[in-house]
Amino acid sequence: EPEVTQTPSHQVTQMGQEVILRCVPISNHLYFYWYRQILGQKVEFLVSFYNNEISEKSEIFDDQFSVERPDGSNFTLKIRSTKLEDSAMYFCASREARSSYNEQFFGPGTRLTVL
Amino acid sequence: GNSVTQMEGPVTLSEEAFLTINCTYTATGYPSLFWYVQYPGEGLQLLLKATKADDKGSNKGFEATYRKETTSFHLEKGSVQVSDSAVYFCALTTPGDYKLSFGAGTTVTVRA
Numbered sequence: 001e002p003e004v005t006q007t008p009s010h011q012v013t014q015m016g017q018e019v020i021l022r023c024v025p026i027s028n029h030l031y032f033y034w035y036r037q038i039l040g041q042k043v044e045f046l047v048s049f050y051n052n053e054i055s056e057k058s059e060i061f062d063d064q065f066s067v068e069r070p071d072g073s074n075f076t077l078k079i080r081s082t083k084l085e086d087s088a089m090y091f092c093a094s095r096e097a098r099s100s101y102n103e104q105f106f107g108p109g110t111r112l113t114v115l
Numbered sequence: 116g117n118s119v120t121q122m123e124g125p126v127t128l129s130e131e132a133f134l135t136i137n138c139t140y141t142a143t144g145y146p147s148l149f150w151y152v153q154y155p156g157e158g159l160q161l162l163l164k165a166t167k168a169d170d171k172g173s174n175k176g177f178e179a180t181y182r183k184e185t186t187s188f189h190l191e192k193g194s195v196q197v198s199d200s201a202v203y204f205c206a207l208t209t210p211g212d213y214k215l216s217f218g219a220g221t222t223v224t225v226r227a
Contacts, residue, residue, distance in 0.1 A: 006158075031213065043159070043204060043217040056214060091158060095213065103149075104215060108158035 002026045004107035006092050012113045013082055021077045021110045023092030030097040032075045033104060034067065036060070036088040043091065049075065082114045117142045121205050121218035128195055128225050136190040136221045138205035146207040148181055148188040149215070153202040162203070195225045
């Protein structure tokens with residue numbers, strides 16, 4: 001069964017460093033998402049991406065964040081200068097364009113720890 | 116905007132007990148409703164879904180009925196197993212706004 005994959009599973013970085021989180025969505029899906037979950041809190045939407053551009057972003061997704069689909073298979077989230085409060089689990093998700101149930105398929109997540 | 120409210124956990128049950136997790140929502144537009152489950156150390160998996168009023172979603176013995184009059188989508192299972200220990204998230208999307216809005220999650224622990 002096709003699945004969304006994410007790498008790395010755990011990333012530890014120093015405050016102020018850049019990180020890139022990588023995702024490979026399901027191959028025939030056209031809508032892509034990033035969510036995050038700070039420990040003990042709810043899952044929050046960050047950004048959605050369709051047709052090579054951002055279709056929606058939340059207030060969390062400020063100028064420090066960017067997304068890219070560099071090669072038609074990978075979907076990346078970059079944080080330019082990490083802060084302590086960026087420590088969270090980051091989930092990638094994808095959705096088939098014509099899904100009548102708007103079902104999103106999630107990857108296993110990347111745990112980001114900022115020291 | 117859209118929001119989801121779930122009963123707070125943690126919930127601890129014995130095997131074969133009945134489980135209910137309450138979920139209510141507010142939405143602009145006609146929402147589709149979902150329950151996602153997160154097993155320890157894993158990502159989010161869709162458990163069940165319902166897209167219109169009075170629909171019942173079901174999977175792995177879990178059920179939830181879309182109640183428009185009470186804006187609710189409560190999750191139930193008649194006889195839980197240790198393997199049902201997980202965090203359960205209620206979520207919704209609305210037409211034209213395909214991002215998911217999640218509840219806070221309910222941690223369920225089932226003891227043998």
